[in-house]
Amino acid sequence: MPPTHEVFNQAAPLGDYNAADDPALLEGVRREGAAWAEPEVREVGDAAGTERVRSWGESANAYPPVLRTHDRYGHRIDEVDYQPAYHVLMDQAVEFGLHAAPWADDRPGAHVARAAKFYLWSQPEAGHGCPISMTYAAVPALRHAPELAQRYEPLLASRTYDFGLRAPHTKRGLIAGMSMTEKQGGSDVRANTTRAVPTADGHHLLTGHKWFTSAPMSDFFLTLAQAPEGLSCFLVPRVLEDGTRNDLRIQRLKDKLGNRSNASAELEYDGAVAHLVGEPGRGVPTIIEMVNSTRLDCVIGSAAGMRAALTHALHHAEHRSAFGRRLAEQPLMRNVLADLALESEAATALMTRLAGAVDRSVRGDEAETAFRRLAVAVSKFWVTKRQPAHAAEALECLGGNGYVEESGMPRLFRDSPLNSIWEGSGNVAALDVLRAMGRNPESVAAFLTELDAARGVDDHYDTAVKRLEQTLGDLEEVQYRARSVVELMALTLQASVLLRHSPTPVAEAFTASRLGGEWGHVFGTLPRGVDTGLILDRARPGA
Numbered sequence: 001m002p003p004t005h006e007v008f009n010q011a012a013p014l015g016d017y018n019a020a021d022d023p024a025l026l027e028g029v030r031r032e033g034a035a036w037a038e039p040e041v042r043e044v045g046d047a048a049g050t051e052r053v054r055s056w057g058e059s060a061n062a063y064p065p066v067l068r069t070h071d072r073y074g075h076r077i078d079e080v081d082y083q084p085a086y087h088v089l090m091d092q093a094v095e096f097g098l099h100a101a102p103w104a105d106d107r108p109g110a111h112v113a114r115a116a117k118f119y120l121w122s123q124p125e126a127g128h129g130c131p132i133s134m135t136y137a138a139v140p141a142l143r144h145a146p147e148l149a150q151r152y153e154p155l156l157a158s159r160t161y162d163f164g165l166r167a168p169h170t171k172r173g174l175i176a177g178m179s180m181t182e183k184q185g186g187s188d189v190r191a192n193t194t195r196a197v198p199t200a201d202g203h204h205l206l207t208g209h210k211w212f213t214s215a216p217m218s219d220f221f222l223t224l225a226q227a228p229e230g231l232s233c234f235l236v237p238r239v240l241e242d243g244t245r246n247d248l249r250i251q252r253l254k255d256k257l258g259n260r261s262n263a264s265a266e267l268e269y270d271g272a273v274a275h276l277v278g279e280p281g282r283g284v285p286t287i288i289e290m291v292n293s294t295r296l297d298c299v300i301g302s303a304a305g306m307r308a309a310l311t312h313a314l315h316h317a318e319h320r321s322a323f324g325r326r327l328a329e330q331p332l333m334r335n336v337l338a339d340l341a342l343e344s345e346a347a348t349a350l351m352t353r354l355a356g357a358v359d360r361s362v363r364g365d366e367a368e369t370a371f372r373r374l375a376v377a378v379s380k381f382w383v384t385k386r387q388p389a390h391a392a393e394a395l396e397c398l399g400g401n402g403y404v405e406e407s408g409m410p411r412l413f414r415d416s417p418l419n420s421i422w423e424g425s426g427n428v429a430a431l432d433v434l435r436a437m438g439r440n441p442e443s444v445a446a447f448l449t450e451l452d453a454a455r456g457v458d459d460h461y462d463t464a465v466k467r468l469e470q471t472l473g474d475l476e477e478v479q480y481r482a483r484s485v486v487e488l489m490a491l492t493l494q495a496s497v498l499l500r501h502s503p504t505p506v507a508e509a510f511t512a513s514r515l516g517g518e519w520g521h522v523f524g525t526l527p528r529g530v531d532t533g534l535i536l537d538r539a540r541p542g543a
Contacts, residue, residue, distance in 0.1 A: 011319035011401075013051065014312065017541040019120045020045025022307065024345040024502070024538065028352025029116050031501055033359065034109030037116070044096050044117040048124055049541065054408065056085035057125030060261035061411055067253045067265070078250040079165070080217045080263045087163055089128045089261075093121055094161040094173060099135040104157040108359065115300055115355035119348070122304035123311075126415050127261030129301060130422075131175050131215035137293030138176035140362075141222055141233065144278035144286050148235055152220070167243045168219055177218030178290060179236070179267055183211035189224055189231070189284060194269060196225035196234060204234060204276060206269040209251075216250050216265035222277065222287055225269075230281030234274035248272045258414030291423055292373075295380040296354055298419035302387040303347035305419075309394035309412050310344045311541055313337060316398045327397075328536075336397065336524035338532035341539035342510055343390055343523070345502065346494040347383045353497050354379055370446035374436050375493060378447075381429035381483075382490030384420035391416040393523040430482040433489070437472070444472065447489070454496040458508065460516035461495050468492055491515060505531035506538070 020026065020042045029041060047053055063083040071077050093099065098118045102110040114136070122129045135156055142149045142156075151168075158173035168174055180189050194208025206225050213221065220237040240246055251266040278286030317327035317337060327333045354376055360368040395402040395409040402409040420426060437444050451465050468488050471481075478485065491514050498507040509530040513519035518527035526532070 009321055011316045014054075014315050016051060017049040017311075018042065018045045019049040019123055019307075019311075019541065020116075021541050022348065024348040025116055025119065025352065027501060028349055028356075029109075029112060032109065032112040032352050032356030034112035034116065036107065037109060037113030040096075040113060041116045041120065045120045047092070048120045053089075054124045056089055057261070057411075058408070059083055059085040060089060060125060060127065064260045065253060065263035067250055067263075069250065076249070078216075078245070078248075080250070080253070080265075082217075082263070083261070086128055086261050087161070089125055090131070090163070090175075091161040093128060093132045095159050096121060097159060098129075099132045099175070100139050100153070100156040101159060102136070103139045103153065108363065109356075111359035111362065112352065112355045115296070115351065115358075118297065119300050119304045119307070119351065122301050123308040125261060126301055126305060126418075127259045129297070130259065130262045131177060131218055133294050133297040133301075134178050134215065134218070134290070135174075135176045136297070137290040138178070138222055140293060141287055141290040142235070142277060144233070144289070145235070145276065148275055148277060152235075163217070165217070165219075165239050165245065167239050167241050168237060169241060170243075171219065174219040175215065175217075177213060177215045177221040178287075178294070179210045179213040179221040179223040180287065181212040182209065192224050192226055192231055194223070194225040196227040196232060196274060198228065204274045205271045206234065206236060206274045207271055208269050210267040210269070212254070212264055213267045214262060214264045216253075216263055216267060221267075222290055223274070224283045224287060225274070227276075227280050227283075231283040232280045233277040233283040233286040235277050236269070236272055236274045240273060246272050257417070258411070259418050260414075292376060293358075295376050295423050295429075296358060298423055299347070299354060299376070299379045299383045300351050302384045302416075302419045303344070303351045305387050305412055305416055306340075306344040306347055306390045306394075309391050309409070310337075310340050310539055312402075312407070312409060312412075313340060313394040313397035314536070314540055316401065332524065333397070334532045334536070335526050335530075336393065337539075338509070338530060338535045339513070339523040339526050340390060340394055340397075341535050342506065342513070342526070343386055344539065345506060345535075346498060346510055346514075347386065349497045349502060350379055350383065350494050367446055367449075370440065370442045371450055373440055374433065374443040374447045375450070377429055377433045377436055378486055378489045378493060380419075380423070381426060381433065381486050382494075385426060387419065388413075388416040389523070426483065430486045431479065433486045434478060434482055447493070451492055451496050454499040458495075458499055458511050460511040461492070461499060464488065464492050464495070464511075464515040503534060503538075505534045509535065 066081045068079045102114040155174040160173040162172045196204040247270045249268040254264040320327045357368045357372040391413045
């Protein structure tokens with residue numbers, strides 16, 4: 001080979017590492033009552049950090065799902081074919097219990113353990129997490145119909161992934177989906193035009209068009225339709241109990257920016273059999289149980305994406321040299337990397353706190369229920385919006401190498417906006433926070449109690465909390481100001497968790513930059529005096 005083709009000053013392959021070597025994650029798992037699950041968390045992290053699993057993610061995204069509306073003989077089948085690696089990822093996710101398994105686990109911390117494992121397993125490939133998340137989130141909504149919950153919940157919680165369209169009672173495990181969005185309404189679900197006609201035998205027949213239905217090969221969907229009593233929630237199975245296909249048609253798959261391993265479809269209900277979930281006319285309050293759980297997973301997924309991007313950026317900077325030194329030794333690059341690490345750690349610490357609130361809420365803790373209602377909506381707005389900027393900066397740490405598909409960074413970048421759009425884009429999430437404060441004043445009290453727990457140790461934080469209290473008392477043009485209000489809520493909440501539970505240099509760097517005004521508009525503008533060494537040591541896999 002000619003000497004001009006000698007390869008040097010390039011990063012070695014990332015190789016295998018344990019993704020659970022993440023202090024912020026493990027500290028949160030222990031703090032929120034799931035220390036017993038640490039061996040399981042490490043097992044998932046050991047798998048998630050391998051080249052082998054990352055290659056599954058690459059394959060599942062390189063060959064997106066394909067719709068087959070008819071078989072070779074002309075029969076309508078509405079099947080979606082996935083690249084085999086997608087099913088391997090799904091199989092492992094279900095075996096690890098990342099879906100509905102915690103609802104069948106009485107141990108305190110079960111939902112925290114699940115959140116930690118979902119965070120780890122989402123790092124090598126995020127797309128398949130969508131049906132996993134919806135299966136997890138379906139259970140609390142389904143419990144509004146005890147007979148349906150008794151029939152389906154054990155199969156949703158099963159640790160067996162049983163792909164294929166067959167009668168639910170013949171399968172060893174089920175996957176759930178959600179089908180709400182219609183083209184004329186988007187997030188305005190009350191503009192729903194799908195109609196539900198009751199039948200003499202107790203079910204309903206649905207007719208309508210759903211604009212976005214993720215994971216259309218799920219075994220059933222929770223959906224909204226206009227019943228005689230008003231907008232109601234329904235369970236729509238893909239296959240009926242007698243083995244016949246339900247009357248719903250996949251019209252096409254969406255050609256999406258990212259999330260390409262996972263199919264998203266337009267569905268046509270043509271007299272599809274559906275079962276009422278919850279009270280008729282109370283569809284939104286019923287399905288909001290599912291939405292709140294998937295919003296938590298939006299936060300977890302964005303935290304996972306940030307962690308994956310940070311890992312690649314750190315690895316590259318520690319192997320690549322410029323101007324006589326490793327990139328990771330250059331002062332400005334250390335500022336950038338530490339800033340990215342700080343954003344990642346804040347998201348991870350907050351994610352585990354939210355998972356702890358969910359775990360205690362489902363066990364009857366009313367204070368945590370009130371806190372969860374507001375904190376999840378606040379966090380969904382902020383953390384998911386931070387991921388695209390974080391992904392772009394992490395990609396830039398690799399320079400031109402990061403712009404090439406083989407690096408894995410373009411996929412992380414394409415996936416990064418999704419969680420901010422899914423389950424209500426930015427404006428919807430911000431306005432939902434305002435609604436929660438208006439309808440549930442106890443949630444505001446619980447939120448402020450959480451902030452009070454960190455007062456008195458950091459001047460930047462104390463000043464920001466006072467500013468927030470003043471902001472919450474000023475209702476003039478509050479909808480116009482909703483984003484700035486929710487942003488301040490999110491930053492003070494993250495700071496509260498870090499001040500109480502992270503090393504002092506981490507918390508102080510966060511408050512000085514995010515709350516103290518010593519920060520620019522881009523990553524890499526941390527103030528002088530920040531302990532970048534400690535922050536990067538915590539961020540480095542294997543630290």
